[in-house]
Amino acid sequence: MTMNSNDERKVVDTKLSIHPEIEDRLSDFQKECLEDEISELPSIREGEVDITTDFIFDMEDNYETSIFIRNGLQQDLMLQYVPFIIVDSEEKILARKLFDLREAGNIPPHGVRPWKIYFSKDEVDLEGQDLTKLKLVFEKKLKAETIVTVEYENLPKKISMENKEKYTKFLKSLPLLKKGKFTMSTYEVVKTDDGGISVTIVIRNGYDKGIRVKKVPITILDATGEIAAAGIFYLDNVIISPLKARIYSFTFSKNEINKARANLSKWKVNFTMTNTISTGDEKKDEQ
Structure with missing residues (x-):
């Protein structure tokens, strides 16, 4: 990504800038390796901001990508939401995601932040896919999206600090929430003592008005990909306030489980979002 590009401006001599929270964890050798990688990057000019991707690694549960954020400005730089896509050797889009790069911190003038x-x-x-042949690039068609943050509104008053921190950490780990969007995410799936399956989910409301939740259709796939349980849970008079999140637990009894020996070492939960919520617009349409 380049901003304010001008070929008549002088080339910037950039310097490595490690995030303060991890600087002490890097050895001198690691820093030298990073400096060597930076020296091989294409040059940038005064006034430009550039992000260069490095490698994509398979890390079991996710794919890790290393990037270099280069600041050619004469003032500190802090990025916010940046859209990336993964493409193969034929430029076919394999994935896209909007990342919050504020955690990368302030990057000093002419600094390079790994x-x-x-x-x-x-x-x-x-x-x-051959990960060595994949590239991480910027989304070409940038859309101005408003990202919203939400907080819980139904945590028990007597919840332990440990559990509160776990729930809060999970909420912050979820993908960015766009304004006007509504999401359901699975926090936990466990077997109960009586042989049932309990599902704990987090519901987020990105609307600027309250959302009434009518029902929650849930399908649980076990580690083998087979359906362990499926059903619809109906909620009465549940309204999630604007820009808030709620936690709910739903339980399938032993008799409702399709697969008695469901392998929950790994699991996947699918939600059918159609007709699950009401925004109140239905009444306006009827008038």
């Missing part, structure tokens, strides 16, 4: 971004394997399927 950083890592991750694609969850739930978000992208690169099975069978």
